[in-house]
Amino acid sequence: MKKAALALSLALAASTAFAQKPVEITFWSWYLSPKFDAYIKDSIAAFEKANPTIKVKWFDKQDSLVQDFLSSVNLGNAPDVVNLNIDETAKAAQNGFLRPVDSLVSKASLTSTFYPQSIANFSTGGKVYGFPWYGWLNEGVLLYNPDLFKKAGLSRAPRTMTELLSYAKTIKDKTGAYGYVPAYKDPNTASFLGYFYSEGLPVYDKAGKAAFNTAAHAALLQQYVNLYKGGYVPEDAIRREAFQVATELYAQGKVAMVVGGPQALNRLKDNNPGLYKSVVVTEAPLGKAGVQTGGSMDLVIPTASKHPAEAAKFAAFMTNNVNQMKFARIVPIVPTTRAAQNDAYFKQAGTDAIARATSLVGASGRYINPGYKAPKNSDDLYKNFNDNIEAALLGRKTAQQALNDSVAYWNANMK
Amino acid sequence: MIQSSGPRPTGRRIRAGLRDTLLSYAFLAPALVLLAVFTFYPLGYGAYLGFTKYTGAQFAQGLGPQFIGLENFKALIADPLFWTGLKNSLKYLLIVPILQFASLAVAVLVNRNLPGMAFFRGAYYVPVVTSISLAAVMWEWVYNKEGTLNWILGALHLLPQGGAFGWLNNEHTALYAILLVTFWRGFGYYMVLYIAGLQSIPEELEEAAVLDGANRWQRFWGITVPMMRPTILLCTLLSTIAAIRALEEVLVLTNGGPLNSTYTALMYVYSKAFQGFNFDYGLASAAGLVVAAVALALSLLNFRFFRSDVEES
Numbered sequence: 230m231k232k233a234a235l236a237l238s239l240a241l242a243a244s245t246a247f248a249q250k251p252v253e254i255t256f257w258s259w260y261l262s263p264k265f266d267a268y269i270k271d272s273i274a275a276f277e278k279a280n281p282t283i284k285v286k287w288f289d290k291q292d293s294l295v296q297d298f299l300s301s302v303n304l305g306n307a308p309d310v311v312n313l314n315i316d317e318t319a320k321a322a323q324n325g326f327l328r329p330v331d332s333l334v335s336k337a338s339l340t341s342t343f344y345p346q347s348i349a350n351f352s353t354g355g356k357v358y359g360f361p362w363y364g365w366l367n368e369g370v371l372l373y374n375p376d377l378f379k380k381a382g383l384s385r386a387p388r389t390m391t392e393l394l395s396y397a398k399t400i401k402d403k404t405g406a407y408g409y410v411p412a413y414k415d416p417n418t419a420s421f422l423g424y425f426y427s428e429g430l431p432v433y434d435k436a437g438k439a440a441f442n443t444a445a446h447a448a449l450l451q452q453y454v455n456l457y458k459g460g461y462v463p464e465d466a467i468r469r470e471a472f473q474v475a476t477e478l479y480a481q482g483k484v485a486m487v488v489g490g491p492q493a494l495n496r497l498k499d500n501n502p503g504l505y506k507s508v509v510v511t512e513a514p515l516g517k518a519g520v521q522t523g524g525s526m527d528l529v530i531p532t533a534s535k536h537p538a539e540a541a542k543f544a545a546f547m548t549n550n551v552n553q554m555k556f557a558r559i560v561p562i563v564p565t566t567r568a569a570q571n572d573a574y575f576k577q578a579g580t581d582a583i584a585r586a587t588s589l590v591g592a593s594g595r596y597i598n599p600g601y602k603a604p605k606n607s608d609d610l611y612k613n614f615n616d617n618i619e620a621a622l623l624g625r626k627t628a629q630q631a632l633n634d635s636v637a638y639w640n641a642n643m644k
Numbered sequence: 645m646i647q648s649s650g651p652r653p654t655g656r657r658i659r660a661g662l663r664d665t666l667l668s669y670a671f672l673a674p675a676l677v678l679l680a681v682f683t684f685y686p687l688g689y690g691a692y693l694g695f696t697k698y699t700g701a702q703f704a705q706g707l708g709p710q711f712i713g714l715e716n717f718k719a720l721i722a723d724p725l726f727w728t729g730l731k732n733s734l735k736y737l738l739i740v741p742i743l744q745f746a747s748l749a750v751a752v753l754v755n756r757n758l759p760g761m762a763f764f765r766g767a768y769y770v771p772v773v774t775s776i777s778l779a780a781v782m783w784e785w786v787y788n789k790e791g792t793l794n795w796i797l798g799a800l801h802l803l804p805q806g807g808a809f810g811w812l813n814n815e816h817t818a819l820y821a822i823l824l825v826t827f828w829r830g831f832g833y834y835m836v837l838y839i840a841g842l843q844s845i846p847e848e849l850e851e852a853a854v855l856d857g858a859n860r861w862q863r864f865w866g867i868t869v870p871m872m873r874p875t876i877l878l879c880t881l882l883s884t885i886a887a888i889r890a891l892e893e894v895l896v897l898t899n900g901g902p903l904n905s906t907y908t909a910l911m912y913v914y915s916k917a918f919q920g921f922n923f924d925y926g927l928a929s930a931a932g933l934v935v936a937a938v939a940l941a942l943s944l945l946n947f948r949f950f951r952s953d954v955e956e957s
Binding site: 295296299302303316317320321323324325326414463464465467468532605606607608612616619620623625 | 699700701703704705788789809810812813815898899901902903904915918919920921922923
């Protein structure tokens, strides 16, 4: 009897000790260090304080994130929470690398916290694979150089995409500076396919086949081809991301308008504070569909995570409204939480360009939508699409032929 | 029957020989183990993967590669993008003779004890240690439509009015523009190897040639080049293999464009092996095997060409 009591008390002590031993989870962010070290560390500290049984080990990964992830899975020490974007989440989920997060937290908590579209952005095959985190809008704001506008005889910002393209010609003809840099060759979901969505032209038909080669699609592409061939767009736009080219040249006074998120203004403020003071920030024109395109980051839980429940708890904490709003106060991100749209922070008026841009787009997280779902072998298909766009721009193919060829390739190779 | 005319080995001698052999292998063992683990095994496994199907989905589920014979090679043959890459990689070889001749010539020039030579040697070596991302930014400025190169050509009236274009944006010039970057990056490296080779040439040969009345050009072709042939073979081999494996410059400067005019075979391997989560290790390994086979064939050609010269010299 004595022995049994002793054994029982030992077992209880052991189980108590075991229960109190904190679980350590590993969190990988993507390109956030060193600029946002303080924010991440403070958030982790707050989480650990609220959850003393969970410790978080943070690593910031940069261009090697995916390769490191694969190696870690192979070596059996996969991270528990990983920061990905819409495209990579889709690819990782389609290939079986991720756990559905709606199996770890209730769907009700997800739908009450995040915009429906934000959840849809990270859903594949009817399951949600990521906690939506910060986002951005491709058409978020328009910023322009008032001096170049004045020289070109323009008195107000363009209100439609058609007007924007015509402004680009006027500005180049009258000032020598470029008006605008379209996203011809942006990677993956930010490619020219986004323009189809903006103009209300579908990427797929109802059967899920690629269908972006109608006469209307070709006419739209032709407009942009004409702009390029006419010398109204910097040549580098066929080789580099439009946002990079536009922000660089705007700071040099060689581009009059930039369409994008408030982050463009951060760069301008760093590179040319004088030009930053004069920049005009206003609403960006939308395409005929009247919709925004955009992207977002999320936090995913790998299938190989050893502590999925704790990982989900941490991911939910990092992406909740309080923490996304804290992040939005540091850098002009667009939160993906429903509550953010009513936050007073986005309603404050100010004369500063970044503050104005933030107030214009900060509460617009519900519009974040790439416009279409990435196919399974998206890298091959996007490359083929971009190669065909390039061929049209360089006059190797007509716009119609380029789109026909790409659609044929997509439908033959789409998995 | 031919009999050995030397003394017959005694038991003691045999034991001593065996001991020496074992000792030699014992010294070699650490290096051999490292080579086996980090070179031969990955090489063999990579070659095996070329005959298998091994995708992201299999990897995620913990499934191993599945043997499919020559299917990956058939897929490669049917993929025009792979052929474009291979063709461009072969075009990349153009840089090899130019790079070797120039670095040898400059090595001869800076291999003198004149004031300031150390600075020149150092300066030529700087691009070797410059990171590719930094080099890319610099060369962007050079090749841009409004960049330094067009400015110089314009100032020299070599560019017609309004004829400026971005050298990296044009499918006819992009590859050659990148070759120049490769030249700039590799030049100092080969120059240092050549300087090392030059310093091993006995001074008496040069002195004798001077006494015989040979001029500098005659001494270069008559003494330096023949004596340097082993070094030239080494540098040409390294440079050929590097050209076939060109990736970094292309990736950061043009990402294979425009119109895939700079897309190399190794870019194909890289994109198939490391493209997000839907990679295809099998296809990438097969493509890697083809690239390795081409590099091997070219190396053998180099060997054949220079080896006979080396033997003659």
